[in-house]
Amino acid sequence: xxxxxxxxxxxxxxxxxxxxxxxxxxxxxxxxxxxxxxxxxxxxxxxxxxxxxxxxxxxxxxxxxxxxxxxxxxxxxxxxxxxxxxxxxxxxxxxxxxxxxxxxxxxxxxxxxxx
Amino acid sequence: xxxxxxxxxxxxxxxxxxxxxxxxxxxxxxxxxxxxxxxxxxxxxxxxxxxxxxxxxxxxxxxxxxxxxxxxxxxxxxxxxxxxxxxxxxxxxxxxxxxxxxxxxxxxxx
Numbered sequence: 001x002x003x004x005x006x007x008x009x010x011x012x013x014x015x016x017x018x019x020x021x022x023x024x025x026x027x028x029x030x031x032x033x034x035x036x037x038x039x040x041x042x043x044x045x046x047x048x049x050x051x052x053x054x055x056x057x058x059x060x061x062x063x064x065x066x067x068x069x070x071x072x073x074x075x076x077x078x079x080x081x082x083x084x085x086x087x088x089x090x091x092x093x094x095x096x097x098x099x100x101x102x103x104x105x106x107x108x109x110x111x112x113x114x115x
Numbered sequence: 116x117x118x119x120x121x122x123x124x125x126x127x128x129x130x131x132x133x134x135x136x137x138x139x140x141x142x143x144x145x146x147x148x149x150x151x152x153x154x155x156x157x158x159x160x161x162x163x164x165x166x167x168x169x170x171x172x173x174x175x176x177x178x179x180x181x182x183x184x185x186x187x188x189x190x191x192x193x194x195x196x197x198x199x200x201x202x203x204x205x206x207x208x209x210x211x212x213x214x215x216x217x218x219x220x221x222x223x224x225x
């Protein structure tokens with residue numbers, strides 16, 4: 001296991017199109033997070049899964065955004081009817097729920113550009 | 116609602132000197148604090164952490180200090196090396212919730 005893997009690394013799409021990103025966490029990790037990062041800002045929390053259950057969603061996650069983790073392993077983040085303001089780096093992270101305090105490990109991110 | 120703040124967007128230090136990166140937080144429920152380092156085109160990588168029951172944690176050249184009463188933490192890098200040049204994010208968590216600061220870009224000059 002080489003860590004958290006995100007695909008694609010880059011995505012350019014036209015405004016109004018739908019896009020889907022995939023995240024494969026570290027295999028033994030049962031927590032999975034999605035963050036969004038824009039230029040000059042730190043990662044902003046979007047949503048979080050423990051196993052297949054989506055436990056928390058940020059107000060940033062509008063109705064156009066949906067995330068799934070159907071089997072408690074990989075996760076997908078879909079953005080429908082993309083807008084230029086959705087252009088950002090989308091980061092996935094995973095961690096183990098078995099330790100009380102533990103760091104999250106990040107993937108390399110998917111950079112979305114909406115034109 | 117920015118619960119974790121890094122007020123210095125950038126810091127420049129000379130190689131061999133100490134780098135001090137600062138972070139403030141507002142949520143007293145945070146009980147675990149982390150520093151991440153990020154290079155361009157890569158995701159953040161974990162650097163060092165500290166639990167709220169401690170006030171200092173050291174790992175090689177990196178030391179994190181926590182002042183709970185001031186809701187302040189800092190990362191000291193000594194001696195600084197050019198390879199330390201990156202963006203450093205402070206993060207704080209309460210249970211499953213992890214929030215990040217906006218980052219400080221550290222440049223270490225040879």
